[in-house]
Amino acid sequence: MLSSAATRRFLSALASRHRVATAAPSALRCFSTDAPPLPTPPRGPSEEQPREQKETSAGASPMRASEDDGSARRQRAGSRTTDGAGKYEEEQARVLRAALPHVVRMGWSESAMIAGARDAGVSPAIVGSIPRKEAALVEFFMDDCLQKLIDKVESGDELKDLILSNRLGKLIRIRLKMQAPYISKWPQALSIQAQPANLRTSFKQRAELVDEIWHAAGDSGSDMDWYVKRTVLGGIYSTTEVYMVTDHSLEFRDTWRFLDRCIKDAFDLQKTVQEAAYLAEAVGAGMGNTMQGFVNRILRR
Amino acid sequence: MALQRSRCKLANSLKFLLPRSASYLHSHATSFGFKEVREEEKSKLVGNVFSSVASNYDLMNDLMSIGLHRLWKDRLVTKLCPFPGMKHLDVAGGTGDIAFRVLEHIRSVSRRAMQDGLAETEEQTQIYICDINPNMLNIGKKRAIERGFAEDRYLHWVEGDAEALSFEDESMDGYTIGFGIRNVTHIEKALAEAYRVLKRGGRFLCLELSHVEYPVFKQLYDYYSFSVIPAVGELVAGDRESYQYLVESIRRFPNQDAFGRMIVDAGFQKVEYENLVGGVVAIHSGLKL
Numbered sequence: 001m002l003s004s005a006a007t008r009r010f011l012s013a014l015a016s017r018h019r020v021a022t023a024a025p026s027a028l029r030c031f032s033t034d035a036p037p038l039p040t041p042p043r044g045p046s047e048e049q050p051r052e053q054k055e056t057s058a059g060a061s062p063m064r065a066s067e068d069d070g071s072a073r074r075q076r077a078g079s080r081t082t083d084g085a086g087k088y089e090e091e092q093a094r095v096l097r098a099a100l101p102h103v104v105r106m107g108w109s110e111s112a113m114i115a116g117a118r119d120a121g122v123s124p125a126i127v128g129s130i131p132r133k134e135a136a137l138v139e140f141f142m143d144d145c146l147q148k149l150i151d152k153v154e155s156g157d158e159l160k161d162l163i164l165s166n167r168l169g170k171l172i173r174i175r176l177k178m179q180a181p182y183i184s185k186w187p188q189a190l191s192i193q194a195q196p197a198n199l200r201t202s203f204k205q206r207a208e209l210v211d212e213i214w215h216a217a218g219d220s221g222s223d224m225d226w227y228v229k230r231t232v233l234g235g236i237y238s239t240t241e242v243y244m245v246t247d248h249s250l251e252f253r254d255t256w257r258f259l260d261r262c263i264k265d266a267f268d269l270q271k272t273v274q275e276a277a278y279l280a281e282a283v284g285a286g287m288g289n290t291m292q293g294f295v296n297r298i299l300r301r
Numbered sequence: 302m303a304l305q306r307s308r309c310k311l312a313n314s315l316k317f318l319l320p321r322s323a324s325y326l327h328s329h330a331t332s333f334g335f336k337e338v339r340e341e342e343k344s345k346l347v348g349n350v351f352s353s354v355a356s357n358y359d360l361m362n363d364l365m366s367i368g369l370h371r372l373w374k375d376r377l378v379t380k381l382c383p384f385p386g387m388k389h390l391d392v393a394g395g396t397g398d399i400a401f402r403v404l405e406h407i408r409s410v411s412r413r414a415m416q417d418g419l420a421e422t423e424e425q426t427q428i429y430i431c432d433i434n435p436n437m438l439n440i441g442k443k444r445a446i447e448r449g450f451a452e453d454r455y456l457h458w459v460e461g462d463a464e465a466l467s468f469e470d471e472s473m474d475g476y477t478i479g480f481g482i483r484n485v486t487h488i489e490k491a492l493a494e495a496y497r498v499l500k501r502g503g504r505f506l507c508l509e510l511s512h513v514e515y516p517v518f519k520q521l522y523d524y525y526s527f528s529v530i531p532a533v534g535e536l537v538a539g540d541r542e543s544y545q546y547l548v549e550s551i552r553r554f555p556n557q558d559a560f561g562r563m564i565v566d567a568g569f570q571k572v573e574y575e576n577l578v579g580g581v582v583a584i585h586s587g588l589k590l
Contacts, residue, residue, distance in 0.1 A: 088571050091502070091590055110410075114384045122502030125474040128382030129504055129571055129588045 092130055094120050096140040103141075107185050108134045108192055135198040138189045142205045145178045146212060153216040165263050167217045172237055172259055175209065176244055180252065187245055210234045236262045334549030340486055347484045348434060350543045355436040357538040358396060364537060365530055373582050374479060377508045378402040380575075380584060381475055385410060386422030390429045390473045390498060392463045392491075393481020395437025397444055397456075399508075400430045403477075404455060429468070431461045464490040468498045475499075479508040483554045492567035499589040505569055511576070511583035512556040518579055526551070557583050 099116025106112040110133050114124040130136050152174060153159070159167050179186055193202035210233050240262060244255045332338070333346050354361065362370050377399065383389065383406045391400045407426055432438045438458050445451055461467050463478065463485050476495045485491045495505050513519045526548040534544030555563065557574050560583075564572045569587025576583050 087590055088588065095502075110382070110384075117502060123474045123500040123504075124384050124502070125382070125387070125500075125504045126502035126588060127384070128380065128475075129586065133382075 091122065091126065092136075093140065095122060095126060095130075096137055097144070099137055100141065103137070103182055103185055108137050108189050110134065113137060132198065134192050135195070135201070138192050139198075139201055139205065141179075141182075141189070142202070142209075145175060146205070146209055148178060149175050149209075149216075150212060153212075159216070164217060165267055168213065168233065169256075169260055169263050171213045171216055172240060173256060175213070175237075176241060176252075176255070176259075179241075180244075183245065186241075190242075190245075206234060206238070210237060213237075232266055236266060332550075332553050334546040335553065336549075343486045344433075346546075350546055351434045351484075352436050353540050354538055354543050355434070355440055358437070358440060361534065361538055361544075364533055369578065370480075373508060373577055373584075374398050374402055376575075376577065377477060377479060377506055377584055378406055380586060381406075381477060381504065381506055383407045383410065383475065386425040387474045388425075388427045388429075388472060388500075389475040389477070390431060390466075390468065392431045392466075392476065392478040392495075393433070393484070394430050394477070394479060395432030395434060395439075395441050397430055397441035399477055399479050400428050400441075400456060401445070401448060401450065403428055403475075404450065404453070426455045427457065428455050429457045429459055429473075431459045431463070431466065433460070433462050435460055464494060466494045466498055470497050471500045471503075473498045473500060474503050475506070476503065477506045477508070480510065482507055482509055483550050488555075488560075488563060489567070492564060492569075496568050496589060501590060503589050505564065505585075505587040505589070507560075507564075507585045509554065509560075509583060509585070510551045511554065511560075511580050513580040515579050522581065557585075561585060 095113065095117045097116075098120040099113045101119075102112040102115040106115065110127060113127045113130070113133065117124040117126055127133065149171070153171070159170060162170060182189070192198060207230065210230050213233060214229060236259070240255060240259045243258050244252055247255045249255075333343050338346060366373075381389075381403065383403045385407055387403075387407060389400075389403055391403070394400055404426075407423065430438070430441060432441070438460060442458055445453070445456060450456055459467065463481065464487055476499055478491075478495075482488055482491055492505075499505065513522045530548050531541050531545045534547075535541040538544070554560070557576065557580065561572050561574055564585055564587045567587075568589070570590045571588045572585065574583050574585040
């Protein structure tokens with residue numbers, strides 16, 4: 001729906017010379033530093049959707065393992081007591097949480113999950129019932145961090161006095177600091193997330209994260225900019241994340257410097273695009289005038 | 302001709318089964334193939350079958366499943382995810398097929414996890430192989446020697462009934478039963494026993510010949526099982542009756558969903574099944590919480 005609107009916009013922009021010049025800066029307008037300090041806007045339509053998806057997929061996952069005859073199984077899932085399914089989810093989360101302290105030593109692996117199950121006082125056989133094992137652990141960690149980030153944003157007021165670029169930097173820093181304890185094993189987590197089978201979920205989780213960061217930074221747009229903004233921020237987040245993996249400086253000082261530079265570049269780029277747009281507009285207007293004069297002269301003759 | 306006969310047989314059995322779905326599970330308990338027998342007789346009859354086929358058991362399995370049963374068992378063990386230090390019970394596993402796979406899997410895991418500190422728990426691994434039939438257990442013991450597991454302190458051979466296990470409550474991490482639950486007189490009792498011996502978080506896995514639903518494949522499969530298998534049984538093992546019983550008992554076994562419900566009723570959580578080869582075999586799994 002959004003994209004068709006965007007297409008229409010694009011076509012109409014093509015049609016009128018003046019709007020070609022203004023459409024580009026509007027796509028990047030979000031970066032301007034004079035954004036209002038933390039308004040609390042209603043959430044964009046596309047923000048509620050992923051959250052909902054996450055819940056339904058979590059609810060359906062326990063009965064999802066085999067390929068054929070899915071409908072029959074779904075019926076069965078419905079007929080079973082709902083608290084039973086919830087109990088399983090709870091238990092799985094407990095095991096995964098207990099596995100996290102073992103990750104530093106054993107990596108994002110089945111071994112860590114087995115050790116975690118032992119700590120949680122459940123038979124490690126439960127690990128066999130968790131689909132996509134290591135990926136489930138990484139995804140659990142990602143979800144957990146996102147929740148922590150949301151809690152932190154909601155409880156703290158340290159973001160209030162900052163301008164937009166600093167606010168974004170701060171949020172990314174908070175989030176990346178959460179995976180600092182696991183930094184030695186983080187490349188492994190990235191490789192697990194990049195496996196084709198897990199790509200969908202990891203992409204979704206990143207999209208949710210970036211979305212949450214924009215939301216926390218006080219952004220309320222929901223048109224063409226929405227994609228541009230999220231793509232740009234996703235790029236900044238991911239490159240910083242990768243930079244962090246090879247950063248051996250004290251308390252990741254280099255990473256934070258790199259992050260600030262990235263954000264500054266993005267805002268500069270927006271200014272450059274805006275300037276280029278103005279220039280194009282001016283040139284276009286000039287050309288138009290010349291053209292008009294030329295045609296008029298021909299017609300008059 | 303043979304195809305028709307098998308169809309007719311199926312139709313009869315369906316007519317018999319359909320109108321009373323509630324008492325159906327119980328009536329299964331007293332069936333021996335398509336014959337109705339008294340409960341106390343079934344275990345004796347099943348015992349006879351397995352005593353008579355024991356010597357050719359492996360060869361016949363390979364012939365009947367074209368060697369596929371090895372892959373099915375591999376899949377079962379993969380789903381189980383054995384780990385070092387596991388207490389595992391394999392019921393009706395007299396030939397040790399599943400138990401050996403579990404043991405090999407644990408060995409490879411602990412080798413891989415040497416640096417993780419899981420390997421030290423390997424010493425606590427215990428795999429119990431329980432079978433009601435001593436003839437089958439003897440095959441397993443013999444094969445353990447052939448495979449070099451004879452000195453193994455992890456394997457324990459136990460003669461016992463799936464409906465009355467001799468193990469303590471909450472003593473096992475895993476419970477598998479491969480091609481066995483069909484021959485048990487009271488499936489409910491066997492499931493209840495499985496639930497009893499498992500620890501919290503322990504898993505129940507059942508590999509069993511099941512029901513094919515795909516139209517053309519179903520007819521082919523029926524023809525194969527009612528015409529080819531008994532003939533092969535007669536030719537190779539010299540025992541047509543036992544293999545006739547085998548294919549009939551498969552048809553009398555509850556289908557995937559019905560059996561899944563029985564597992565749920567036994568108290569297991571997260572019950573799911575996976576069909577292999579379109580439902581010729583199904584792996585059911587459940588979790589005790």
